[in-house]
Amino acid sequence: MLDLLKGPVLTVQDFFILTGTAVRNIFRSPHYSDDIVLQMDAIGVGSMPIVVLTGFFSGAVMALQMSRALAQYGQVGRTGMIVAISLVRELGPDLTALMVAGRTSSGIASELGSMKVTEQIDAMRALGTDPIQKLVTPRLVAAAVMLPLLTIIADFVGIFAGWVISVFFLNVTTRQYWSSAWRALVWNDVAQGLVKPFVFAFVVALIGCFYGLRTTGGTQGVGRSTTQAMVTASVLIFVLTYFITQIFLYASSAQM
Amino acid sequence: MADPAPPILRFENVSVVFDDVTALSKVSFEARQGESRVILGEAGSGKTVLLKAALGLVKPTSGKVYVFGRDLTTMRERELFEIRSKIGMLFQESALFDSLTIEENVAYPLQNQKSISCPPDQVRPRVEEALKFVELGGTLAKFPSELSGGMRRRAAIARTVVTNPPLTLYDSPTAGLDPITAYTIMELLIKARDVAQTTTLLVTYRYQDGNLVANFRYNSEQGRLERAHNGDLGNPRTTFMALRQGSLIFEGDQHSLEASADPYVNKFVKKHS
Structure with missing residues (x-):
């Protein structure tokens, strides 16, 4: 029984060691700012199209679905509120993180995994660079900056899509839509909507790096790491979003 | 007896164990200034791990590794960078x-x-x-x-x-190359060794690579290798080592290697002579 648990516990421990080292490296020289910019471009700008598309269609589908339920109470005018709250609090951060995880975590895992199996990571250490400093920390910093920004973009595009649906299909006026959307949002929502992507950035970047750097067993191993990274990152995003929501609910109820 | 020149590289009872697999077991040897060491062994005999341990990339489970007189096993990664800057390593692939x-x-x-x-x-x-x-x-x-x-x-x-590292490590430099390219690569290694007088560790499974290292030297005037007359390579010369399943089973010069009765050692010599 103890032996069964040993593996997973050691893995989690290794992950936290990597997280600690990567975070500590932010404050230690040498800083590889070129790599940070490069990763920001790859993670942030590169993910823009898929984030805009998912944001748009999730906002549109929310407006369509919710309008049916709201129609039963004669409250179709409040579609804006439902779309805004569900996007800013939940769907925006989750879907953005999932899309970026699918794209970036797997990409990082396969890139670092290939470097591992071709001994490039060892070569890096042999030639005087710390792979965590050079490879992991820039990816973490880039993700932590870009993921909240991508989420904001997804939120706006989603709310905009909700407006398009409301005005053209649901006979809601522009004014009605935007004022209900605007009034629905309180600081707690916005805070929650920005804390989530920040936490997910750690998951997306570090899970990819973690599985990449652990790769063994040639090209087959790279494939395995890539899948593992993507699956683990996606599941963790769902688990963490639940706990963050709980914490915010608890905190806001404690205030009252 | 006082020794004027400490060894460049020294392994003391080095064992490396990954999970349940023993990669190196109680390996001890010394490489002196200007010496060439040819390490023969089959795939999976621990040759690469030995080189990585010499660089501090792999931490020994037990035993000590000294490079330029300093113990690598107690050093932190950041301290190791300074030592590594004096070691050149050619990785496999x-x-x-x-x-x-x-x-x-x-x-x-x-x-x-x-x-x-x-x-x-x-x-x-x-x-x-x-x-x-x-x-x-x-x-x-x-x-x-x-x-x-x-x-x-x-x-x-x-x-x-x-x-210009004083110690160079080569991990299977000729693996996967055709004979002519392999010869060119070996020529370059010997040239690097003789021009800069470096201490060289060469891991290989090809005996002819070791033979070149032991008996040839680089002639800088003609720009090619030439056979050195007996003992002409100077002292210290080339030492051969054989690894089997992580253990050092042979250490000595070319004559005793060729005279060895061990079937495993013999296999390397016979196959290519």
Whole structure:
């Protein structure tokens, strides 16, 4: 029984060691700012199209679905509120993180995994660079900056899509839509909507790096790491979003 | 007896165990200034692990590794960088960085090893010199994927020797190459050894590579290898070692290697002589 648990516990421990080292490296020289910019471009700008598309269609589908339920109470005018709250609090951060995880975590895992199996990571250490400093920390910093920004973009595009649906299909006026959307949002929502992507950035970047750097067993191993990274990152995003929501609910109820 | 020159590299009962697999078991040896060591062994006999332990990339489970008289096993990663800057390592399959050009690859140790502190305007001339050394002049702007296997290996040798390290480690430099390219690579290794008088560790499964290292030297006037007359390579000379399943089962010069009755050792000698 103890032996069964040993593996997973050691893995989690290794992950936290990597997280600690990567975070500590932010404050230690040498800083590889070129790599940070490069990763920001790859993670942030590169993910823009898929984030805009998912944001748009999730906002549109929310407006369509919710309008049916709201129609039963004669409250179709409040579609804006439902779309805004569900996007800013939940769907925006989750879907953005999932899309970026699918794209970036797997990409990082396969890139670092290939470097591992071709001994490039060892070569890096042999030639005087710390792979965590050079490879992991820039990816973490880039993700932590870009993921909240991508989420904001997804939120706006989603709310905009909700407006398009409301005005053209649901006979809601522009004014009605935007004022209900605007009034629905309180600081707690916005805070929650920005804390989530920040936490997910750690998951997306570090899970990819973690599985990449652990790769063994040639090209087959790279494939395995890539899948593992993507699956683990996606599941963790769902688990963490639940706990963050709980914490915010608890905190806001404690205030009252 | 007082020893004037301490060994460059010294293994003391080094064992490396990964999970349940023993990669090295109680390996002890010394390499002295200017000596060449040829390490023979089958795949999976611990040859690569031995080189990685000499660089501090792999921490021994027990035992001590001394490089230039300093114990690697008690050092932290950041302290190891200074020692590593004096060691050149050629990895199996070259391990050039895919995302960097050949020029950037060869410049990498000059720019990243703090203790080398190469002034920025010196980087390019030294890179060009190293690439000329391996006869790979006009490839500076190419990426590793654009080169053939033999050319990649040569670029990796340039990266290994660009810092003029006093100790060089070569991990199966001729693996997967055709005989002619393999000979060119061995020629370069011997040239690097004889021009800079470095201590060299060569891991291989090909006996003819070891034979070249032991009996040939680089003639800089004619620009090719020539057979050294007996004892002409000077002292210390080439020592052969054989590894089997992580254990050092043979250590000695070429004569005793060829005279060895051990079937495992014999296999290497017989196969290629």
